[in-house]
Amino acid sequence: MLFAAPFFLLLARQSGGAANLERRDWTWILALGLLGYYLSSLFDFFSLLTISAALERMTLFLYPTLVLLLSTLFLKKRYPLHVWGAVLLSYLGVALAFAHDLAESTLAADAWKGLGWVLASTFTYALYLIGTGEVVGRIGATRMAALGTLVACIAVLVHFSVTEPVASILHLPWQVYAIGLAMGVFSTALPVWCLSQAIRLLGAGRTASVGTLGLALTLLMSWGFLGEALSLEQVAGAALVVLGVTLANRQKGSR
Template sequence: MPWKHWSAERLGLALAVLAALGFSFKAIFVKLAYAAPQPVAVDAVTLLALRMAFSLPFFAWMGWRAHRAAGGAELNRRTLLWVLALGLLGYYGASILDFLGLQYISASLERLILFTYPTLTILIGVLFLGKRLRWQEGAALLLSYAGIGLAFAHDLHLAADMRTVLLGAALVLGSALSYAFYQAGSEPAIARLGAMRFSALALLVSTFATLLHFAATQPLAALQQPLPVYGHALGMAVFSTVLPVLMTSAAIRHIGAGRTALVGSLGPVMTIFFSAWLLDEGLSWWQLGGAALVLSGVLLIGMTKGQQRRPCDPAAPQAASAPPASTACR
């Protein structure tokens, strides 16, 4: 059926599903890059640097468009420092911890742990911002972490070295926590700068921080990788970053932020099935049960927040808290 004949709602839903598909593939690309045949596996810093470098032209275009839309208004020093801090937390810090964690645990467990960031954001609000914990939010926390426990038990049962799984899970939980702090602190910046301008600036900060990290810790020769690694990094940049961000923004325009975020709940389930299909990771009832509990918790958060009007960030990582952050650079 030609695109022009689609209703706005059907088009928005299709774009949201495609965005969730793209975001769910990020962990698959990372694991495939780590497994690419070569004498020494690519390290997390180099792989992240390649991904961000391939994405940089899009981020620069996005920032230029947002700057023009804002009439070229300059940032004051306080706002600039706030954007720098949030950019380092939300995309650089969260991404590097996530890539490191994927060296030790399965893609399916990584996705479920990462998907708890909406509940972590709520905890941060309660502990540091004076917000109250509603019963729905408390129930969502219990559901989400019970689900993580099931999936975690599955990986521990199969692991030859329990310490490896514990280390990987701790790194990915640190990634989710880093992004949750970004999420909790981004609302005033989004209200002041607008979602697109703030997201573009945060993405550019994270890109340059990643490239500086690479320059400080890796030799330039580390960029000499086999073609499969370049292909997986480019795939992450195009299909798990740039295109999903654009599709998420378009979906929000057609069906709203809340419904777009709820469709994004498909992401962890997609990752579990892609992991079993492409990476030969085990698929068990423990994982499926854990995914169901985590999704139930996030959906409960979404329904609770769906009653509140909040600014939406069309470039956040892949998970669903409604009205959202949507998804990109985790």
């Protein structure tokens, strides 16, 4: 986040910065920055301590279904019954994959704890998507992404300074700084900008649907680079999640 911050400062300046923003706009920026870029990431990292990357990504990709649920509860939107059938399909896929992790885990309680963390991450990310869809037209996609992530950058740095000795960041191998720079640019700044543009052009629902491609990539990369097992249950579960999320977003027919 330290490496990513200068890119977001530049992006914020180019997109208008703080000009013409009202108090309610800053409230939204603060809330969405903490939800979507800080808490969601923090909970996600906690989950990876005890569950596989494949299950983590599979569960995280339930966020489009949570967008539907939360939109129904709080925005009073209504969707046909077959959409909820697609949602159920997605959750069955996660249950199938979780059964594999539960069988592989030496500590079942840790697996349940990991699942709880990633569900918390999914929930906060769904709230972020709904909120962004509501305010991005007024604030602007690029400015919302830049300012929201700057809020998260500050939150992460404050969190680090409270939990770790600040001087420890100065004595790391150069490879760590190189990886941090690459992650700051290619895994943080660029994806955040791309996501904000996708929400602006496609809407939150369709953006989530297209993003399910990341699930297949994570399955393959966790198997190829992390050496995680790739079982038939995981593949079948991932297929159900992708199918359910895609059907839910396509059938609800809204942006």
